[in-house]
Amino acid sequence: MSGAVSAAIEVRAVEKRFGNVGIIRDLNLSVAKGERHAIIGPNGAGKSTTFNLISGHIAPTSGEVRLNGDLISGLRPFEINRRGLSRSFQVTNVFARMTVWENVRCAVLWATGHRYAFWKNVDSLPEVRERTAQILDDIHLTHRRDVPAGLLTYAEQRELEIGITIASGATVVMLDEPTAGMSHAETDRAVALIRRLTEGKTLVIVEHDMSVVFGLADRISVLVYGHIITSGTPEEIRRDPKVKEAYLGEEAH
Amino acid sequence: MTTAATSTSKMAAEPAGGLRFYGVWLLGILVLIVLPMIFSSGGSLTSFSLIGIAIVFALSYNILLGQTGLLSFGHAVHYGLGGFAACHMMNAVVSHGWPIPLPFIPLFGGLGGLAFAVIIGWVMTKRAGTVFAMISLGIGELVASSSLILRSVFGGESGITTDRTALPKMLGWSFGPQLQVYYLIAFWLVLSAIAMYALTRTPLGRICNAVRDNPERVQFIGYDPHVVRYIAFCFAGFFAGIAGGLAAINFEIANSAYLGAIQSGLVLFSTFIGGTAFFFGPILGAILVTYLQLGLTNLTTAWQLYFGIIFIGIVMYSPGGIAGLLMMHRPLIRAGTLWTVIPSYLVAVVPTVALACGVILAIETVARFSGGDPINLFGIAFIATSPVTWLTAAILVVGGFFVARLAWRRIAEAWDKAATVARDRGYLA
Amino acid sequence: MLELIVISTLNGVLFGMLLFLLSSGLTVIFSMMGVLNFAHASFYMLGAFFGFQLTKWIGFWPALVLAPLLVGAIGMAVERYGLRNTHKHGHVAELLLTFGLAFAIEEIVSMIWGKSPLDYRVPALLDFPAFTIFSTNYPAYKIFMLAVSVIIFVALLIVLKRTRVGLIVQAALTHPHMVGHLGHNVGRVFMAVFGVGSALAALAGVIAGPALVTQSDMAASLGPILFVVIVFGGLGSLPGAFIASLVIGLVQTFAVALDGSLASAFGPLDPSSGPSVLTDVWNVTIAQVAPIVPYVLLVLILIVRPMGLMGTRET
Numbered sequence: 001m002s003g004a005v006s007a008a009i010e011v012r013a014v015e016k017r018f019g020n021v022g023i024i025r026d027l028n029l030s031v032a033k034g035e036r037h038a039i040i041g042p043n044g045a046g047k048s049t050t051f052n053l054i055s056g057h058i059a060p061t062s063g064e065v066r067l068n069g070d071l072i073s074g075l076r077p078f079e080i081n082r083r084g085l086s087r088s089f090q091v092t093n094v095f096a097r098m099t100v101w102e103n104v105r106c107a108v109l110w111a112t113g114h115r116y117a118f119w120k121n122v123d124s125l126p127e128v129r130e131r132t133a134q135i136l137d138d139i140h141l142t143h144r145r146d147v148p149a150g151l152l153t154y155a156e157q158r159e160l161e162i163g164i165t166i167a168s169g170a171t172v173v174m175l176d177e178p179t180a181g182m183s184h185a186e187t188d189r190a191v192a193l194i195r196r197l198t199e200g201k202t203l204v205i206v207e208h209d210m211s212v213v214f215g216l217a218d219r220i221s222v223l224v225y226g227h228i229i230t231s232g233t234p235e236e237i238r239r240d241p242k243v244k245e246a247y248l249g250e251e252a253h
Numbered sequence: 254m255t256t257a258a259t260s261t262s263k264m265a266a267e268p269a270g271g272l273r274f275y276g277v278w279l280l281g282i283l284v285l286i287v288l289p290m291i292f293s294s295g296g297s298l299t300s301f302s303l304i305g306i307a308i309v310f311a312l313s314y315n316i317l318l319g320q321t322g323l324l325s326f327g328h329a330v331h332y333g334l335g336g337f338a339a340c341h342m343m344n345a346v347v348s349h350g351w352p353i354p355l356p357f358i359p360l361f362g363g364l365g366g367l368a369f370a371v372i373i374g375w376v377m378t379k380r381a382g383t384v385f386a387m388i389s390l391g392i393g394e395l396v397a398s399s400s401l402i403l404r405s406v407f408g409g410e411s412g413i414t415t416d417r418t419a420l421p422k423m424l425g426w427s428f429g430p431q432l433q434v435y436y437l438i439a440f441w442l443v444l445s446a447i448a449m450y451a452l453t454r455t456p457l458g459r460i461c462n463a464v465r466d467n468p469e470r471v472q473f474i475g476y477d478p479h480v481v482r483y484i485a486f487c488f489a490g491f492f493a494g495i496a497g498g499l500a501a502i503n504f505e506i507a508n509s510a511y512l513g514a515i516q517s518g519l520v521l522f523s524t525f526i527g528g529t530a531f532f533f534g535p536i537l538g539a540i541l542v543t544y545l546q547l548g549l550t551n552l553t554t555a556w557q558l559y560f561g562i563i564f565i566g567i568v569m570y571s572p573g574g575i576a577g578l579l580m581m582h583r584p585l586i587r588a589g590t591l592w593t594v595i596p597s598y599l600v601a602v603v604p605t606v607a608l609a610c611g612v613i614l615a616i617e618t619v620a621r622f623s624g625g626d627p628i629n630l631f632g633i634a635f636i637a638t639s640p641v642t643w644l645t646a647a648i649l650v651v652g653g654f655f656v657a658r659l660a661w662r663r664i665a666e667a668w669d670k671a672a673t674v675a676r677d678r679g680y681l682a
Numbered sequence: 683m684l685e686l687i688v689i690s691t692l693n694g695v696l697f698g699m700l701l702f703l704l705s706s707g708l709t710v711i712f713s714m715m716g717v718l719n720f721a722h723a724s725f726y727m728l729g730a731f732f733g734f735q736l737t738k739w740i741g742f743w744p745a746l747v748l749a750p751l752l753v754g755a756i757g758m759a760v761e762r763y764g765l766r767n768t769h770k771h772g773h774v775a776e777l778l779l780t781f782g783l784a785f786a787i788e789e790i791v792s793m794i795w796g797k798s799p800l801d802y803r804v805p806a807l808l809d810f811p812a813f814t815i816f817s818t819n820y821p822a823y824k825i826f827m828l829a830v831s832v833i834i835f836v837a838l839l840i841v842l843k844r845t846r847v848g849l850i851v852q853a854a855l856t857h858p859h860m861v862g863h864l865g866h867n868v869g870r871v872f873m874a875v876f877g878v879g880s881a882l883a884a885l886a887g888v889i890a891g892p893a894l895v896t897q898s899d900m901a902a903s904l905g906p907i908l909f910v911v912i913v914f915g916g917l918g919s920l921p922g923a924f925i926a927s928l929v930i931g932l933v934q935t936f937a938v939a940l941d942g943s944l945a946s947a948f949g950p951l952d953p954s955s956g957p958s959v960l961t962d963v964w965n966v967t968i969a970q971v972a973p974i975v976p977y978v979l980l981v982l983i984l985i986v987r988p989m990g991l992m993g994t995r996e997t
Contacts, residue, residue, distance in 0.1 A: 077472035095466035106463045109456045110475030118457040324774050379988050383718045387909040394906045395977035403962045555793055561786035568779045572771045620793050
C-alpha cells in the first residue's frame with residue numbers, strides 16, 4: 001500500500017488517551033531497516049507506552065503504526081509478532097515454572113512453523129532443537145538449561161528475556177530497558193550480547209543508561225511528555241540544546 | 254568449557270533415561286494385566302474398574318488445570334455427555350444391528366464430550382483465571398438443569414439404560430463378566446494415558462504450559478492464548494468423554510448425576526490432591542480418592558467431610574499435591590542427604606497421627622451424636638454421647654496440634670540443611 | 683395478569699435485594715483481595731442455620747444480631763488463618779481453599795442438622811398479611827425482609843461514601859493494584875472486609891431462612907446463581923452487581939410465576955411425531971426453565987460483552 005518501504009517502523013500522528021489524560025500526543029517516529037534506534041526521555045515520558053503501542057499491547061486512540069510498510073495498529077500482539085516484530089519487557093516477563101530450555105523453545109515454535117501442532121513430538125524436531133541450543137549458547141545459559149526460569153538470578157532472567165525476544169528470528173527487535181538493575185559488569189556483558197544478537201536487524205531500545213545508549217545507537221529519539229521532540233545521530237543529540245534543556249540538563253545539575 | 258561438558262553428558266544420558274521411561278510404562282501395563290489375577294474377587298474387580306475410569310477422568314482434567322492453568326468447576330459435563338453419547342450409541346448399535354463391538358463405544362463417548370467442548374469452548378475460553386472458573390460452574394449448572402428438561406435425550410430422573418452384552422461380540426468376549434469389562438477399561442486407560450502423555454510432549458502441550466505460566470507473554474511469541482486454551486479445552490473434553498463412556502459401559506446406565514456438580518468436584522479433588530505439576534499426580538489422586546470413597550462410605554456417613562479436610566490441608570500446606578511432596582525428595586535422594594531428614598519424619602509421625610485421630614474422633618462424635626454405632630478407632634470403642642470421648646478427642650486435637658507443630662518445625666529445619674547440601678552438590682537449583 | 687405482575691415484581695425485587703446483600707460483599711472482597719470467595723454462599727447458609735438454632739434458644743430478634751456476628755467472626759478467622767497463608771500460592775489456590783471450605787461447611791451442616799429442610803418459622807410478630815392486593819395476601823415478613831435489605835443497602839452506601847474505610851474500599855474498586863500500598867494495616871483491613879462481607883451474607887441467611895427453605899443444600903443451589911450475578915454484572919463492579927442482582931431476581935421470579943409452555947400457547951404437537959427433543963422443548967413450562975435462565979443469561983453476556991455488564995477488568 002504505502003510506497004515508502006524503506007522504514008522498518010513508521011509511527012504517524014499516534015495519540016493515546018486514558019480517559020481524558022493524553023499520555024502520547026502526536027507521536028511521529030521512523031526507524032530505518034537495520035538501524036539501531038534508541039528512545040530516551042525522562043521518567044514518565046511514555047517510553048514504555050510507546051513500546052506497548054507499537055507492539056500491539058495497547059491500541060492507539062488515533063494515528064497509525066506501520067511495520068515494513070504494512071499497517072499494524074489495531075492488530076493483536078501475536079499478529080504483529082507473526083509479521084516479524086518482537087519485543088522484551090521492562091519487568092522480567094518469562095515463563096516462571098518452565099525450564100530455561102522450554103522458555104526459549106516455546107519462543108522458537110511459531111517461527112519454525114509448528115504452531116498448534118499436537119501430532120508432533122516436540123523433542124524430535126531437529127531445527128527447533130538446534131535453534132534453541134544456539135540461542136541458549138548465545139545468551140550464555142546453556143549450563144542452566146534445566147533450571148526453572150523462576151529460580152534464575154535477576155541478571156540471568158534479563159538475559160533469558162532477551163533470548164526469548166530474539167528466538168523467533170524477528171527482523172525488528174524492541175528491547176525495553178534491557179540493562180535496568182544490572183551491575184556495571186553485567187551491563188557491559190548485556191550490551192555486547194545485544195550488539196551481537198541484533199546484527200543485521202532493526203533494533204529499537206529504551207534505555208536509561210546513557211553510556212549504553214550512546215555506545216549502541218545509530219540514531220536516538222528524545223521523548224518528552226508523550227511527544228518526540230527531536231531525532232538524530234548521537235552526535236546531533238549530544239549537541240541539541242532542546243535535549244539539554246528537557247532531559248540531559250536534569251542530570252547535569 | 255565445563256558448561257559444554259555438562260550439557261553433552263546430559264544429552265548422552267537421554268537414551269538411558271528413555272529406557273527407564275519405557276520401563277515405567279511397561280511396568281504399569283504389566284500391573285494392569287496381573288492385578289485381577291491376584292485380587293480376583295468381584296469387589297476388587299469393581300473397584301479396579303472404577304479406579305481406572307477415575308484415572309482417565311482425572312488425567313483429562315489435568316490437561317486443563319495442570320497443563321493450561323484452567324480451573325474448571327464443570328468438567329463432569331463432558332464426562333456425563335460422553336456417558337450419554339455412549340449409552341445412545343450402544344442402544345443404536347443394538348437396534349440397527351450395526352457391526353460395532355463394545356470396545357469401540359468409548360470412542361463415541363469421547364466424541365460426545367468433544368462435541369460439546371467444540372461448541373461451548375470458544376466462548377468459555379475467552380478468559381482464563383477466576384472468570385473461566387465461574388463460567389465453567391455456570392455451564393455445568395446449565396447442562397445439569399437442562400438434562401432434567403430434555404427427557405428424550407437424558408431420560409429424566411431415571412436416566413438412560415443400556416445392555417452392554419447385546420452388542421456384537423469381539424474375539425468371543427461378551428463383556429458380561431466384570432473381568433472382561435475391567436480389561437476393556439484397562440485397555441482404554443492405557444491408550445488414553447499414552448495419548449495424553451504424548452500430548453504434553455507436543456508443541457501444543459508446551460505452549461499450554463506457557464499459557465498457564467504467562468498468557469500475556471505468549472502473545473509476544475506469536476501465539477493467541479485464546480486458541481491455545483480452546484484446543485486444550487477440546488482435548489480435555491474428549492478424554493473426559495472417553496471416561497464417561499467407560500462409566501456408561503461399566504454401569505450400563507447414564508443419568509444426570511454423571512454431569513452434576515458433585516462429579517465435577519470429585520475430579521477436581523482427585524487431580525489436586527494427587528498433584529497437578531506431574532503427569533502421574535492425577536493418577537495417584539484418582540486411585541486414592543476412589544479408594545477412600547469406596548472404603549469410607551461403609552465406615553462413616555461423613556466421608557465427604559474427610560475429603561474436604563484432606564483437600565483443604567493439601568491446598569494450604571502442600572499445593573503440589575502428593576506427587577509434589579514425593580518429587581521434592583528427588584534431589585535429596587540424588588545428593589544422598591535424604592537420611593538426614595528421615596529421623597525428623599519419624600518423630601513427627603506420632604503427634605500427627607494423634608492429631609488425625611483426634612479430628613476423626615471429633616467428627617464422628619458429632620456425626621453419631623444423635624444415634625449410630627459406637628466409634629471404633631484401632632479396636633477401641635468410643636460412645637459418641639460420653640464425655641470421656643469428648644475429652645479424649647479434645648486432648649488429641651489440642652495436644653497433637655501443638656506437639657505436631659514443633660515436630661514439623663524440626664522437619665523444616667532438617668529439610669533446609671539437607672537442601673543446602675543438595676544445592677552445594679549441584680542437584681538442586 | 684396485573685396481579686401476577688405486581689406480586690412478581692415485589693417478589694423479584696426482594697429476591698434481587700437479597701442477592702445484592704450477598705453479591706456486594708463478594709464483589710468488595712474480590713476487588714480488594716483478588717479472591718473470589720467460593721464459600722460466600724456457605725456463610726449465607728450458616729447464617730440461616732445459626733439463625734434457626736439461636737431463634738430456638740433465645741428468640742428471633744437476638745438471633746438476627748448474633749448470628750451474623752458469629753459468622754462474621756468465622757469469616758475473619760478464615761481470612762486470618764486460611765487465606766493469608768495461602769496467598770503466596772496464588773489466586774487459584776485461594777479459590778480452591780474457599781471451594782474446599784464450602785464443601786466442608788455443607789458436610790458439617792448436614793452432619794449436625796441433617797439433610798431435610800428445617801422448620802424455621804416466621805417470627806409471630808411478623809406473621810400476618812401486610813396488605814391485600816387483588817385477593818392476594820402479601821406477608822408482612824416479606825416487607826420486613828425488603829426493609830432490612832434496603833436499610834443495609836443505604837448503610838453500605840453511607841459507609842462507602844463517608845468513612846475512611848469506605849474510601850479505601852472505593853479506591854480498591856477502581857485501582858485494585860494500589861491496595862498493596864495501604865501500608866502495615868492492610869491485613870487488618872482485609873480481615874475486617876472479609877468479616878463484614880461474611881456477616882452480611884449471614885444476615886441475608888437469617889432473614890431469608892424462614893421465607894425460603896433452610897436446608898443443607900441451600901448454599902450449593904444459591905452459590906452458582908450468585909457467581910452468575912457477579913460475572914454478569916462485571917467482576918469487581920458494585921453498580922454492576924446491583925443491576926445484575928435485580929435483573930436475575932426479577933427474571934427468575936417471573937419465570938417461576940409464569941406457568942405456561944409453547945404447547946399451552948399454541949396447542950400440542952402432532953402426537954404421531956413421538957417423543958423427541960422438539961416435543962420436550964415444546965412441552966416444557968417456563969417455570970421448569972426458570973432454574974436455567976441465569977445461566978443462559980451468563981452465556982449470552984459472554985458472547986456479547988465478555989467483561990460483563992459494567993466490568994472493566996480482565997481478571
